[in-house]
Amino acid sequence: MTSQRADCGNLELRSQSCEQNLLSRPDGSATYCQGDTSVIVAVYGPAEVKQSKEFLDKATLEVIFKPKVGIPGCSEKFQERLIRNTCETIVLTALHPRSSINIIIQVMHNAGSLLSCCVNSTCMALLDAGLPMSCLVAAVTCSLSCDGDIILDPTSQQEKEAKAILTFVFESRDNEIITSNTHGIYSIKQYYSCVEACRKYGFVSCQSPLGTTNTVEQ
């Protein structure tokens, strides 16, 4: 019943592309495309911070998630928190105490695997802004079909048909999971096989984040 993707197999990622530094006003910006899913991210900072939000020992990191249409609600706040926590883990905020780092994520088009696209895009934008980071991150989404098949980087149609959708964020040092977000019901065994399937690709893109950009664009 699962729809087969035309461009590639189910255990491969869709074609990825990334462009950095395309906006002139922000300190760093990047757009990331996974298949038809596309997100643009702008990073401002380190800059001055409002006194009420100031931390004495680290920078204040804020994430604003803008959906393609409509006004942001609870689920956007949830995504914001997820991405903010992920960024706080990798950005060395202690190097910029009493300052702010703002990350604005604008969804351009959602054709599945939105969360992973947002995280990847944010990582590239942070890189472009030249903020010190302890490591890089790579996010991969996968879905489990009703018969238990794993589909990497699913499209929206595949997400709709899926029994469960899992997104993982891996760091580049030891390739361990730093973020895990799941929807749907699955067994622990399936969870691990998803982690393994995703890790393989997380590793590749983490190894050469700029490399992937270039090769795919060519």
Next chain:
Amino acid sequence: MAADFKTAQPVEYYRQFLKKDVRPDGRELGEIRSTIVNIGSISTAEGSALVKLGNTTVICGIKAELCTPTNDEPKKGFVVPNVDLPPLCSPRFRPGPPSEQAQVVSQFIADVLKDSKMVNHEDLCIAEGKIVWVLYCDMMCLDYDGNVIDACIISLLAALRNVALPSIEVDEETAKPKLTSSTSSTMTVQSLPVSTSFAIFDNSILIADPTNEEENLATGVVTVVTNECGELCALHKPGGSSLSESQIQECVKRSFSRGDEIRKLLDETFNSLDR
């Protein structure tokens, strides 16, 4: 003396305890605070439950209302969960619109409710395409001492099992709903998800059921939601220190045993009510 040390060096204070595999409140690392459930305490609500997890207190009240279903799904009713963290429960919340924390917890509970298929939405149908039930599940935190997610999910589960809906029929002539009998029917809850949260301390040590203090000092948190069939409904880890596979395995294992404990506790509580 100990209090001064705690204020000046909270992380070091905790380390000294954790070195000896014990926490300042006397718990072991994997030990969860005592859980108390009180069911049906609010008589104005169709279903209610009060849950105490150590000091953390959450009350869940469910109100049922009638509404028209959507055209796409004419047989399906609605369940609307909402988590309120009022300034009453902790000095960290200010009066005004819902805090970010409240919105994040609300969304997580809504996801769990949907993913675990707790309620069969078709059970809430009265007349297809005309009238269905909408259940407003309001969870309010009364005392915020960490790990609200777990307390909220237990309270929601207990309150949903406590819901008694009056029997209603649509009058053929006037097309208006009317009460058929004064007896009310309890609702069946299809799946019983229970969540267990862990905090990661110093990038390596896992502690179950963190208090507010522990949450603030932690370098990361993980929440695992399991159901009664031995399946996972969510493994939520929003950033923070990375975890190895064996650590995740440990969390999942603890979560399954915790799930069984809570389901047993709820069964016992409901049985004592019936008697």
Next chain:
Amino acid sequence: MAGIELLSDQGFRADGRRPHELRKIRCRMGVFRQADGSAYIEQGNTKVLATVYGPHEITGGRSKALHDKVLLNCQYSMATFSTGERKTRPKGDRRSQEMSMNLRRTFQAAILTHLYPRSQIDIYVQVLQSDGGNYCACVNAATLAVIDAGIPMRDYVCACTSSLLEDTPVVDISYLEESVGSPEMVVALLPKSEQIVLFQQNSRLHVDNLEKVLDMGIKGCTDVYGILDQSVREHVTEVSNLMMST
């Protein structure tokens, strides 16, 4: 209202009480750890929770600070599931705002505000289940919570409702008695000095009856005072025993 007899020939009310009888009051102090003071009160089926934070630094803008007394911040809210019909706005609607303001004024009269200049005290009350006399239960709960927080007050503040049913003054009216349109009188009293700090009256009442209804309300307040005082004493004994034993 046909069918419902609010006062029987034998002088009993719909819930079996005599006219001067209060509903059963159950209260507990120090129920929560996060707050500096907290209390829970049940007056019949009305259930209210109150917590007090402070005195602490002013939050949200220094400009609000008062140089000669404490800033009192009160918030009254009703849980969405507290009433028969679901409340869509648990707080911030006009009714709650009015209640919050009344609460602030009541406690401004009772708390020794001049002791904490440039500071703030928060009183939050939450109605969990409503069955008439919400405001009174809130005042009584808040009094206990303020005492639990150890904030000095001139006196307890005790509040009680009263009404007139078929020419008989009755005390502590329930939702049923409230909703039939009988006059409702709310009195908040400092019982030792018998000073009234809040007095509110809804719907029509003949001036000849005013005094006897008011007397009934005041009597209700003094009765409430007795119960609150006893529970405070019990709580303090319990706490001191605990401290002695450790």
